[in-house]
Amino acid sequence: MSGFIIMDKPTGWTSHDVVAKMRGVLKERKIGHLGTLDPLATGVLVLAVGRDATKQISQFMKLDKEYEATMELGKVSDTYDTEGKVESLPIGDISEAKILEVMATFWGETSQMPPAFSAKKINGKKAYELARAGLPVVLKPVMVKMRGWDISIDMPIVKFKVEVSSGTYIRSLVHDIGQKLGCGAVLTALRRTRVGDFKIEEAKKIEDFSAGV
Numbered sequence: 001m002s003g004f005i006i007m008d009k010p011t012g013w014t015s016h017d018v019v020a021k022m023r024g025v026l027k028e029r030k031i032g033h034l035g036t037l038d039p040l041a042t043g044v045l046v047l048a049v050g051r052d053a054t055k056q057i058s059q060f061m062k063l064d065k066e067y068e069a070t071m072e073l074g075k076v077s078d079t080y081d082t083e084g085k086v087e088s089l090p091i092g093d094i095s096e097a098k099i100l101e102v103m104a105t106f107w108g109e110t111s112q113m114p115p116a117f118s119a120k121k122i123n124g125k126k127a128y129e130l131a132r133a134g135l136p137v138v139l140k141p142v143m144v145k146m147r148g149w150d151i152s153i154d155m156p157i158v159k160f161k162v163e164v165s166s167g168t169y170i171r172s173l174v175h176d177i178g179q180k181l182g183c184g185a186v187l188t189a190l191r192r193t194r195v196g197d198f199k200i201e202e203a204k205k206i207e208d209f210s211a212g213v
Helices: 015-026 096-104 127-132 170-181 206-210
Strands: 003-009 031-033 042-049 065-073 075-077 086-088 108-112 142-154 157-164 185-195
Touching: 003 015, 015 031, 015 042, 015 206, 042 065, 065 170, 075 170, 096 142, 096 170, 108 170, 157 170, 157 185, 170 185
Parallel strands: 042 185, 075 185
Antiparallel strands: 003 042, 031 042, 065 157, 065 185, 075 086, 108 142, 142 157
């Protein structure tokens, strides 16, 4: 088998875990992917299988993406999600209108600071390696584009869909929303539903291949 396979990554798996598993299932060493998903996240992970496909990976790295995200207000975390050290903060009297107003300020083109716990490279080292070692992490903000919709609020939980340009961190978006609201926010669930033209409706699960499909 060669070409591109749309996988539905399960939660708790790293993107590398999926690649390693599929190398064994497909008996193919040359497998890469079109953009990492955090272990917490699920959804579209596009695998490039075979030499011809892996050579094309760089051509697909700038694709826009869509996500379904869930955040919880009143909490902060060093990783910006529930995988890190989570602390609770008072939410106060924040209305749904205020939440929608603040979220709307992030739609369009905006500057975003990547999270310290990310795979961004700093002098050849991944940022999360420095962060885990307690060393300073100095990152530069990047310009990104975001568009959010289908926002539902059931305090302190906020669910929404968002389309983003390449290089956008949903964890950073959630953190920044929480900071602007003054109550903090952490990402509790994330599902990637699209990468370019690769959609979740066409995705295969790991067990589909394990079952011989």
